[in-house]
Amino acid sequence: MTFKRSFDSYEFYDRAKVGEKCTQDEWDLMRIPMKAMELKQKYGLDFKGEFIPTDKDMMENLFKAGFDMLLECGIYCTDTNRVVKYTEEEIWDALNNIRQEFTLGTGRDAVNFTRRTVGDKKKPIIQGGPTGSPISEEVFMPVHLSYALEKEVDTIVDGVMTSVRGKPPIPGSPYEILAAKTETRLIKQAAAMAGRPGMAI
Numbered sequence: 001m002t003f004k005r006s007f008d009s010y011e012f013y014d015r016a017k018v019g020e021k022c023t024q025d026e027w028d029l030m031r032i033p034m035k036a037m038e039l040k041q042k043y044g045l046d047f048k049g050e051f052i053p054t055d056k057d058m059m060e061n062l063f064k065a066g067f068d069m070l071l072e073c074g075i076y077c078t079d080t081n082r083v084v085k086y087t088e089e090e091i092w093d094a095l096n097n098i099r100q101e102f103t104l105g106t107g108r109d110a111v112n113f114t115r116r117t118v119g120d121k122k123k124p125i126i127q128g129g130p131t132g133s134p135i136s137e138e139v140f141m142p143v144h145l146s147y148a149l150e151k152e153v154d155t156i157v158d159g160v161m162t163s164v165r166g167k168p169p170i171p172g173s174p175y176e177i178l179a180a181k182t183e184t185r186l187i188k189q190a191a192a193m194a195g196r197p198g199m200a201i
Contacts, residue, residue, distance in 0.1 A: 007090045019074070019082035027076045027083075035073055039065040059118070067091065104155055109191075109198030111154040126152050130159030137161050141186040148194035155200040158187050 022031070039045070043061035047053050053062060074085040101114045111125055128147040135143055140161055147153050161169060161179045169179035184201065191199040 007086070007094070012084055015084045016077040016080045016082055019077070019080075019084050021081060022076065022083050023081060024076070024078060031073060035069060039068055042068075104200035106198035109196045109200070111200065125154045127155045127157045128153030129157040131157045133159045134162045135159040137163050137166075137182075140183070141190050144187045145190040145193055148191045148196055148199060156187055156191065158183060158201060 043065045045058070045061060045065060047058070053059055070086060070091060071088055074083045076082075077084055098115070101112065103110050103112050105111055113125055114122070116122055116124060128150060130143060130147075140159065144156060144158060147156055161183055163169070164175055164179040164182050167175045169176045187201050188197075191197055191201070
């Protein structure tokens with residue numbers, strides 16, 4: 001069988017409108033935990049206190065369990081309350097067509113992301129920041145400045161403003177758009193103040 005690569009964000013959108021209906025509680029409290037327990041037993045997953053397993057057989061079994069989890073459960077779309085499923089061929093296609101290298105940021109602040117393998121001696125890219133955590137607008141810029149000032153941090157993964165102009169950024173409202181624009185402006189300002197104007201966000 002010849003597989004034609006076609007799965008992209010448009011295909012995901014289409015499937016998210018017609019996939020199997022499922023409530024978020026059912027997904028979070030039943031489907032995923034039950035399948036995780038089943039796969040843990042099937043593949044004998046026991047890290048024995050290791051945070052990141054280094055045993056090759058355990059790593060292989062962990063990959064197989066993750067692959068089976070995605071194949072059998074799919075991905076839950078919270079916007080449509082539907083499950084998006086992938087075929088085995090589509091998953092392998094995605095795994096075999098990962099970009100090996102890309103650059104984030106500009107100028108002297110740019111960092112090059114390259115594929116790392118198990119046990120790779122190459123220094124990893126450090127992405128620092130509050131990573132989606134809610135932060136008040138009063139301290140939003142200083143918090144991000146503190147990360148940009150750390151020399152070890154290569155890129156910023158930003159937090160989320162809890163308010164803008166004193167108003168909550170309710171989804172679908174003009175304040176949501178204003179908050180997103182304000183976040184970007186303040187983080188870029190923080191990076192510039194740290195002497196890293198081209199730092200990736």
